[in-house]
Amino acid sequence: MKKVFPALAVAGLLTSPSVAQSVKRSDYPIQAVAFTKVKLADNFWLPRLKTNTDVTIPASFQRCEATNRVKNFEMAAAKSGKFATTFPFDDTDIYKTIEGASYSLSLYPDQKLESYIDELITKVGKAQEPDGYLYTARTIDPAHPHAWAGNTRWEKERELSHELYNSGHLYESAVAHYEATGKKNLLNIALKNADLVCATFGPGKRAVAPGHEIVEMGLVKLYRVTGKPEYLSTAKFFIEQRGQYKGYDPKSSDAWRNGSYWQDHKSVYDQKEAVGHAVRAEYLYSAMADVAALTGDQKMLASVDSIWNNMVTKKLYVTGGTGAVPGGERFGGNYELPNGTAYNETCASVANVYWNQRMFLLHGDSKYVDVMEKVLYNGLISGVGLDGKSFFYSNAMQIKNSAVFGQSEPERAGWFECSCCPTNLARLFPSLPGYVYAQKANDVYVNLFINGTTDLNVNKQAVRITQQNNYPWNGDLKFTVAPKSSADFNLLVRLPGWARNEAVPSNLYTFAAPSPEQVSIKVNGKAQPYTMRNGYAVLARKWKKNDVVEVALPMETRKVVANPNVRDDVGKVALQRGPVVYCAEWKDNDGRTSNIVVPAATRFTASYKPDVLNGITELTATVPVVKVDAANNSISTVQQTLTAIPYYAWANRGKGEMTVWFPERITDVDLITRKVEEKIVAK
């Protein structure tokens, strides 16, 4: 990360060459271009980031005040009162919102917001105990801590207390705030806490596998800012603690009893599949990628590689959602991807973005960015309504009026008591600029197609890259490359898997038919020959000021077919155009969608609708639908126009049916004989 050295200077922490070396030695093979270096001007994303800044973040701070989350810190400072909220990890909503607000400040400078954050940071600092311990649920009244906290520090960390979870979010927040503002007030609170954690946990000291991972990622971030080896070694220590606890019953099928819920069922070196609570899991896997990259631990690398392969080939919904099982918000078995009860927690999509970004920085392969893009354009942004203040905690794959057993949330809600998802979105959205570009010496990677400019330093030469496109609706991408003066370097443009007839980089989903269209690339209007490397088109030339690169991606509507082991999707197709996965919603389809058939021959028309759902490309076709006349016990099939909208945009117009996977042919029907029951929401 380019900021490391100045940061270390500012932080005044880079004391010995050995530490400096350790930092140098142990950075990622590829460097992400920091969010502070990228200015967005994008029609698709900027309005969302603006809504996040104007609505979500203020509403989140307001809620932290109204629900006494802030008061908890004030009471901890005063060492008096009674913990005023429900969960000990409620502290993290403040950290996560500060993190989001910090990223947001570099998009939209806001003096008032910045000083409000400083006030909050002061309150956080006052709640910190002299030795660095920071956990209001205990500090308020150590003699009578929250039930989950146990009687002494760390006592219940494995299963309940979330003390290290709070620390992890504190670190994430502190680094974002420091990088966005250069201020050290929150960073110093975090470092003081991290020094306590490192002094408390480690070989010959206290040991635990943190019940809810994230402290590992957080410690790595502190390490990358400060270069202090203890932070990295303690992160690795926590990761290696998994599978050490002997109190589980390996024979039990219960995820809590066998430890897999916490990814604590075996050593991470023996873990080869994505299991347990998806958010915890993907935070762990992110940290494993961090530690594998920064320590060169090949065994840990092998584990996280096979876990990723397991996830992407057997446990990923077509929308990029992960964590199929509501009970435990966790990964199911291989190919266990039911539509009716899909959980797909929004937080898991946030975690999946973190994880895949790290996998890319490790390996430099576009397949990780392909998965990240699938998550970003589908299963992640579905988590928040167009209003910016209603949220999905679980992201459904199907809503049916006739559902009589549990199904996922049919409409977005406000903040739950456990408001993990809103504040996770609040911190992810404004960090998006940090995911667009990456660099490795003379290789400049373009990962996401988001309008705006970035100023890079290639071979000590300033280079500005400007993107202009109408992605994801249009596949014509334009990049203007402007080195201060002519410069030799490679521009690596990601050619998305879907543009190369891969629905995802696995056999989990495939396109029903290969695209006849090919990707075309021109520079300054002339066809540009290029080689492919790990999914990137490598454009190698002496770049001159304002060279224009034009990339055309095939954008026809494609039918997606699932691996036949996914029971629920057998005989069905999903619709995808560019990176966007579509769904049919009741509102556009005469009130129903579970009655729609999409025969193999169906052809779709795509048309952009500026006034629909803040501007979307809509798909339409004429298809058979089944009509039931209950009064007369009669059923018939009629032709009707199917209108499909981007999956992310559903549930902004009231509650009703939604379908992602459509039957190609009806082989039979099950008669439904009861009146529609009140839907049972999975969460």
Next chain:
Amino acid sequence: MKKVFPALAVAGLLTSPSVAQSVKRSDYPIQAVAFTKVKLADNFWLPRLKTNTDVTIPASFQRCEATNRVKNFEMAAAKSGKFATTFPFDDTDIYKTIEGASYSLSLYPDQKLESYIDELITKVGKAQEPDGYLYTARTIDPAHPHAWAGNTRWEKERELSHELYNSGHLYESAVAHYEATGKKNLLNIALKNADLVCATFGPGKRAVAPGHEIVEMGLVKLYRVTGKPEYLSTAKFFIEQRGQYKGYDPKSSDAWRNGSYWQDHKSVYDQKEAVGHAVRAEYLYSAMADVAALTGDQKMLASVDSIWNNMVTKKLYVTGGTGAVPGGERFGGNYELPNGTAYNETCASVANVYWNQRMFLLHGDSKYVDVMEKVLYNGLISGVGLDGKSFFYSNAMQIKNSAVFGQSEPERAGWFECSCCPTNLARLFPSLPGYVYAQKANDVYVNLFINGTTDLNVNKQAVRITQQNNYPWNGDLKFTVAPKSSADFNLLVRLPGWARNEAVPSNLYTFAAPSPEQVSIKVNGKAQPYTMRNGYAVLARKWKKNDVVEVALPMETRKVVANPNVRDDVGKVALQRGPVVYCAEWKDNDGRTSNIVVPAATRFTASYKPDVLNGITELTATVPVVKVDAANNSISTVQQTLTAIPYYAWANRGKGEMTVWFPERITDVDLITRKVEEKIVAK
């Protein structure tokens, strides 16, 4: 039991008046008229009993020889060889078949069969160890017993060995053989084993809750034949051992881990619901009824009464089947009565007959016989094919071509390796004469409407009762009462719940509409006034030779509705006529039944078909059915004739769809998009 005193005389065991007294004191309030006192001449049942005698019993003995079940006894006698079958409880197939054959001998005397049984008994006797222990899986080679047997006697009785289960079936068999033939050869083997069991288990001695109950019932039978108090007290001791084992995890939801699979999760005095493996459970509940009756234990009576109420109000299928859950062949939760995966083990129906007979003998209420009749005419006899040699282990409530997850057996099989059900039917069928009549002093109960005669002794006066009817197809019952000379006594004729608008004695199933017809009773052609007592019409008079009682039961076709808590049956109706529950089978309905709707207005025509399925009354009506044209993705509804047959008679004409519960109205359909998969059989 009338036979007790002669039996004791023959057995030469009734030595002291105290024992005689103990027998007298502790008999059931009501006495069943023994199977030896009832001669059947019934068109419905006699052919079944004949098939059982001519086909099932010989085939069962043949299989016991062919599968080396007999050889196991020979090897045990020789103390050499290797246990030649799969399960230690394979011994019981011989005991159960001898039991069935013994009952059968009193229906159809057969010298050849009787001597074959004597040969078998000799082999059994030779396999018995000097101290009475009888368990071939250990005796063949005590140094290397069967894996389930453990290294020492009784060691694994709680969970695996079935040593006491074998003993229980031995006792049941020995008493039947003794009562049918008067011979003591098998009885003496049983008594020798029982004396060992009583010497081994009891207060201050070894203690265990037998893993598979039945030894308790068996010991009570030995007690009632011999009057030996130890047999009764040891039965009570075993029952009271339940809930004593401390090795379970009460918090586990796993029936094995929490002990409920074995009804071992709590003391029987605290058990209020029917739980766990249904056959084990109903054998236990039968024994609880025995012991409550014979010891006057009011607390045990209260438990078994509430367990029965739980079963009949929440865990009984409309066919009388019990044990909804395939995994563990066990009772589900309250109202957990799914049609698709219904297990309904045939052995559980056999056990349910035993249990309800005992509950009747305790309480004298017809509701127990109503449940017994429901089981006998539906869920029990469905267990064997018309050929007498194909069997259902589980009894389905629905077979659908479109079923993609597990469903019950779609067709009958031969003997499984674990051939519990065939041999259980072999012993139940010929014992049926013992369930028709009962007596308490001057009260003569008529429980089942089965043609034939019985010779009773009422007030030291001989009375012959003859039944002539065409039940269950016709509701006109005729009873000829012939006392040697005029005699005062009460004839109590059961008026079935269904004839009084009660589908079962509970709110679990009700009739859609009350029957307008009323029961009418005449004596010698004149309307006879009568009072009702516990579901019986009490006919009190001075009976003269050949008085004729005519009872007319309303026999229209009735629609049954389930309690709305039974999810699978919401909006559906079942069909019942008299005691017989009906189903639709693919063969009579254009190859499908899952597409049939039975609107509220549907009226049925009943017609007797002598040539169909050995003679049945068939129901027909014109109803809407749904037709799917897969090739054209089109669906429509057409009118078609629905033909329904008695549930017990299904699956005698090949494999295909079957439906018991019909939707009254289609509110919606689920589209099925995959090809029909190979059905997954629950067992």
